[in-house]
Amino acid sequence: MWTRRGSLGATLPKYSEVLSEEGxxxxxxxxxxxxxxxxxxxLQFASAYPGxxxxEITEALSYFASKKGVPYVEWSTNEKxxxxxxLGAAISGLKAFTGMKxxxxxxxxxxxxxSAYLGVDGALVVVSADDPWMWSSQNEQDNRIYGLHAFVPVIEPRGVQEAKEAARLALEWSYALKRPFLFRITTRIAHSRAPITLGKINLEELKAEPRFRRDPSKWTLIPEFARRHRVELLRFWEEVKGELSDFPLNSVEGSGEIAVLASGIGYVYAKEAVKDLEIPVTLIGISTPVPLPDRVIEKALEHDKVIVIEEGEPVVEAQLREEAQKRGSKTEIFGKMDGTLRRYGELDLAEVREAIGRTYGMEVERPKVREVPKLPPRPPVLCPGCPYRSYFYALKRAVNKARVEPIYSGDIGCYSLGITPPFEVQDIIIDMGASIGAGGGMAQAFREDPKRLIIAIIGDSTFYHSGVTSxxxxxxxxxxxxxxILDNYTTAMTGHQPHPGVGIGAGGRPAKEIDMESVVKGIGVEKVLVAxxxxxxxxxxxxxxAIKYVIEQRKPAVVIAKGACSLVALAHARRKGIKVPQYYVEESKCTACGICYKAFNCPAIIKKEDGxxxxxxxxxxxxxxxxxxxPFGAFVIKERVPEWDQLLRTAKPRW
Structure with a gap:
């Protein structure tokens, strides 16, 4: 969840490779x-919310824009x-991108x-980065299904080496067809590295030249016009199946009685597996899973058997099965729907190799893996010096003093780690902003219980994202x-991106700072405390x-707990040459009570053999x-540094 780059990430991460020359x-x-x-x-316009x-897509674009002045890049308040x-930029004739998890x-x-109904006058590419097996997410979903549902074509690069070219083509095809395109990647493509040969960037093309063709029948989705758009959209959907047959990143390799139809990252695994098994198959690799192109369907159904390799849901497989049924095809189709491949988690080479081999009629053994000793559990923890730790400790003390029975409604952020002992202040976690939304519902449910207190815990960036309306x-x-509201002046978990509360925009450009306390009071909260x-x-x-107010008045209250992310403060200290003070334990005063390493759980505090x-x-x-x-004064500072204390309370990412 936290990377070394993030730990030094108080300045804009460097993506110098995006500036490199053609060739x-x-x-x-x-x-x-x-x-x-x-x-x-x-590209002329980019907007995203970090996730x-x-x-890193938008971070790289921000870096480029900070050096070249184009294109326009912004971090928006949320994905919507x-x-x-x-979409507004694309309606104005620009080539636009938006990205999200x-x-x-x-x-x-x-x-x-x-957007599918309206179309665009420029181009619109919507990047969805899916996260199979939920490495940093609350659920697993395959957003190619959104393409099917909304009638938006989906492009899915077949590995890191094709990702650049696929993105360029997505923008060009969207511009040519005047339709939005969904660009679907998964974690392995997003976060793997490969050698990429660079093409030309024309800086003049990146400069925005907006236009707007006033036409209410085109751009307003009132029922009268939307009905016409619906008919046109369905017509487009049938036509694009033929056009995508010519997409340059689709390929057919080899020939055999069985076909391997592989989409996206599945193509990389399938190609390696076929090479390893040394069997004659027709390998059909596609970057256009939705809608499945006509010629891809025809080629696949020429074979006695087809196995579909794709990461996520059986999106390609379901379309192929539907077409096979319509056409009365006798082709046997294998994949996720019949259990040949798992329907959860990430693909891996061993599973794909075994599945292709079985479909071909071979007995394939999985490679033997040497057993390694089991490592002790290492659960994620809040960083040393994290202000959330000290606040959670104070929160638990306040709750105990008030003698209330709390239910903690949690949210998505570093503070999600409050679920772990010793704090255990996240009883439910649903989605961004749900701490307040669901917490409000629970508070109404327990309104008549004077001892029950519902506490919503949310971070600053998440509050601006979707907590305000809640x-x-x-x-x-x-x-x-x-x-x-835990305010550490940054979107820490995803790498210290700015948000509306810090007065900094993408790439370090000046932005209007939205004062959180003023927002909360403006909403109408009568009891607002800043800690x-x-x-x-x-x-x-x-x-x-605040607890006493809520219990006695039966009204909402807000506490804004402010303190900088310690990683950001450390980066500022290094840059400014400010000495970071150190604490030590005075042995004669330590009674081995364990409060510091049991009830507080700072990673920097270690329990010795004598306790x-x-x-x-x-x-x-x-x-x-x-x-x-x-309570015994056993922790002693070697030298106080007032400048460091100030940084801990005020440091913001220097973008």
Missing amino acids: KTEIMLGNAAIARGLLEGG TPST VALEAA HVGLNVAADPFFS LINVVYNQAPLLTI DAFSIKDSEEKTLE KAWIDPSLCVGCGQCEQIC
Whole structure:
């Protein structure tokens, strides 16, 4: 969840390879290659909301724009707004991109479906980065299904090396057909590296020259016009099946009695498996899974057997089975729908090799893997010096003093780690913004229970993303909900991108800072308290005051707990030459009570064999939280550095 790049990421990450000259070969991250492809295709507008595994596409575009002045790039408040912004630019004749992780398209589904009806006057490529096996997500979904549902063509690159070219083609085809395209990748393409040969970027093409052709019958989706759009969309859908047959990144290799139809990253595994098995098959590799092109269907159904290799749901397989039934084909079709391949998780070479071999009639043994000793569990933890840790500690103390029975409604962010001991302050986690939305519903359900307190915990970027409207609902319906907004001045979990509360835009350009306290008060919350997250005493007192208000008044209250991400503060300190202080344990005062390593759980504090605490100097960031929690004064600072204390409370990413 947190990478070394992120730990140094208080400045704009460098993607210098996107600036390289035409003809040069660079080792590129898949997402950076996609960004380069969009630039080679003449991209003029980019909008996105950060979300793993999609974030680096927009970061790379931001880096390019910060050096060249074009194209326009923005971090939007959420995925719906990002897609609407890109659609607006595409309606204005620009070549536009919007990017998000798979669950982001759920947020953006409304304008996505509408974009299919409207079409565009420029180009619109919507990148969905799916996350099979949920490496950094709450669910697993295959967004190619959105393409089927909305009648939006889907392009899916067949590996990192084709990602750049596929992105360029997606933009060009969208511009030519005047229709939005969905560009679907998965984690392995997004976060793998490969040598990429670069094409030409024409900076003049990246400059926006907007136009708007006023035509209400084209651009307004009132029922009268939408009905006509529906008929036109269905006609387009049938026509594009033929046009996608000529997509340059589809291929047919070899020949045999069985066909292997592989889409996206599945093609890489299938090609390797066929080579390893040394069997004669027809390998059909496609980058256009939705709609399945006519000639691909015809070629596949020429064979006695077809096995479909794809990551995610059986999207290609279902279309092929439907067409086989319509045409009365006798071809046997294998894939995920009959259990030949798993319907969950990521594909891997061993599984694909075994599945192709079985379809061919071979007995294929899985490679023997040497057993390795089991490693001790290493659950993810909040970083040393994280303000969330000290606030969670203060929150638990305040709840205990108030003698209430809490239910914690959690959210998506670093603070999701509050689910783990010793804090356990995330009882439910649903989706971004649901801490307040679901928390409000729970608060109404338990309204008559004077001892039950519902506490919503949300981060600053998530609050701007989808917490504001939820809080409006809570205030409007006067739900007795305590909302905690943890404000660390950044979108930390995805790599320290800016958000509306920091006054910085994509690429470091100046932006208007939206003051969180003013927003909360403007919504109508009557009880708003701002706490210093690094001060356990202040946080505990403010939180206890808010708890009593909610319990006694049966009205909503908000605590905004402020404190910088320690990783950002460290980056500032290195740059400015500010010394980071260190704490040590005075052995004579340590009683081995265990509060610091059991109830507080700072990674820098280690339990020694005698039960006493020891601070690892390589991890300590001098935040002073341990000094506040020890009842015996055993934690001592070597030298106080006021500038460091100030950084911990104010540092924002320097983009």
